[in-house]
Amino acid sequence: MDLENEEKKPREISEIVAIVEALIFVADEPITVKNLAEVLGEDREFVQSAVEHLRDEYDERDGGLQIRALAGGWQISTKTQYHEEVRAFLKTRPNAKLSLAALETLSVIAYKQPVTVPEILEIRGVQSASAIKTLLDKRLIVAKGRKETVGRPMMYGTSKDFLLQFGLKDLSELPSIEDFEDLLGQ
Amino acid sequence: MDLENEEKKPREISEIVAIVEALIFVADEPITVKNLAEVLGEDREFVQSAVEHLRDEYDERDGGLQIRALAGGWQISTKTQYHEEVRAFLKTRPNAKLSLAALETLSVIAYKQPVTVPEILEIRGVQSASAIKTLLDKRLIVAKGRKETVGRPMMYGTSKDFLLQFGLKDLSELPSIEDFEDLLGQ
């Protein structure tokens, strides 16, 4: 609307507002007007007014999101008045990703069970105590009695939850090295 | 507006719409109506209509974002028409494309799942080991247990990432394989 000079093919302010919204949305960090102006190849003042236009629109909309100035840039976030619901939702999400250490330890236990901590150390080459604790906490593994050797170390194996979480009917459904030999070979 | 029974303190539909927007925004994957209904402690139908209301609002708004059904849930994303600007900002290029062999293998798996390696070979007429490995690496397919035939071969099916990457609500959204008939017939 502001642009009437037909030099290149000037974008309408409404289009700039839309693109600014898309960019603020995809950015990991608050995005500065300077940065927006560079990407858009537009005037800083023009972009600044587009951002403000967008913020006003969000304020008037009465939705669940807001656009706010933060750390020198602009960011979309949920409105503070819905923090309880947002928090409640975030809590329901599945547990955090398994670390590589935990995944490695789990794979050794899955394929070598029942297996003791020293045996896992021997295979992985590193201590696995905290990984084992994590796996026990997540109920992916269970203690399977003691091994009758020196020190009678505890043996571990996978649990029923393990089968559930990985969609296996039973342990025989675990892929074997042979299943993937051709695939992993090359 | 729909709720007039004052039992607890019923929320207005506009408030539900706002909270739904906040939750879809914070969820890092498409969020299901079921999940939303649980967090909100509201009827599924009520929440479903709130989501649809929100989607319509986004469509009418003419902004940079859209709300759409994807992989069984709902997600906010940028609109396709702004992909160039978004890409320029994120400095990303389109993802490496799947090879013809990988795409063919994926289409056989998508339509015939759960399906084994020999069955894929039968249809494609060529070994598909490295294509299957690629698809597993990209998490587009997953192992789906073993088939109870000779050799108990591993079966494969498509994953949630498959739905996400191909913009599908669910598998039923795939056109029927018979629709592809008669291309060669005449």
Place this chain on the structure above:
Amino acid sequence: MEQQSEQLTFDFYTETPHISAESPDEIKLELGAFAGPLDLLLYLIKQEKANIFDIPIAKITDEYLKYIRLMKSLDISLAGDFIVMSATLIEIKSKMLLPREIFADAAGEIEDPRRELVDRLLEYEKFKAAAQMLYERSTVEQAVFPRGKIESDETNAETNATVFDILTVFQKILARHKEEVQMEIEREEVSLADMLKLMKQRIFTAKELNLLDFFAEIRTRRELVTAFIAILEIVRTESVKLTQDVTFGAITLKKV
């Protein structure tokens, strides 16, 4: 065997493979890669504008074999499945030369030797078309972007490991284990005194030593243990201290 003089044009990176012959002894080849023998056959049939239900098998077989020969002469490795298909084609071709009555079954119905191949081609063609549809879908999908990271993502990401991950990880461990064992045999032992000397040198020249970097240089478990004892010893006896700025951050040995 007759030597053909074939003039060739190559373009390995075109999206669709393409062969065209302008005269019988000239072949132009644009070679992406055929996805398999059925893909190649379909291509040849289309090229000939032939009817799929009445494939001119002699002609198509010749074309197919020409392609195979060409690939071989160029030292391009062909999947065994392409060779298997050559045999199938030759077999069908020879059956076609026999009087039709031979293939009549008990009811007197004549079975076309090409029948099974046609069925396979038709079945394959459907999935090839489906692959094209998937390709188009993913192209559209790549024009859509999800929101950027927000703080809550890191604190609570989904567990998304699969059984395939478990197996892959397990194989990597086994491979690593094998490598380590070999290295331990090859390498010479480093004594505690040597290790102490090395560390002191590093600290006193650079004023500080990032332990993670230092450990990364160490190859064997035995050396790692020696290094660890050396650190304890150095902290006890020399005026250095261990610092860590953030939990789980890098640990640095600093001269006091």
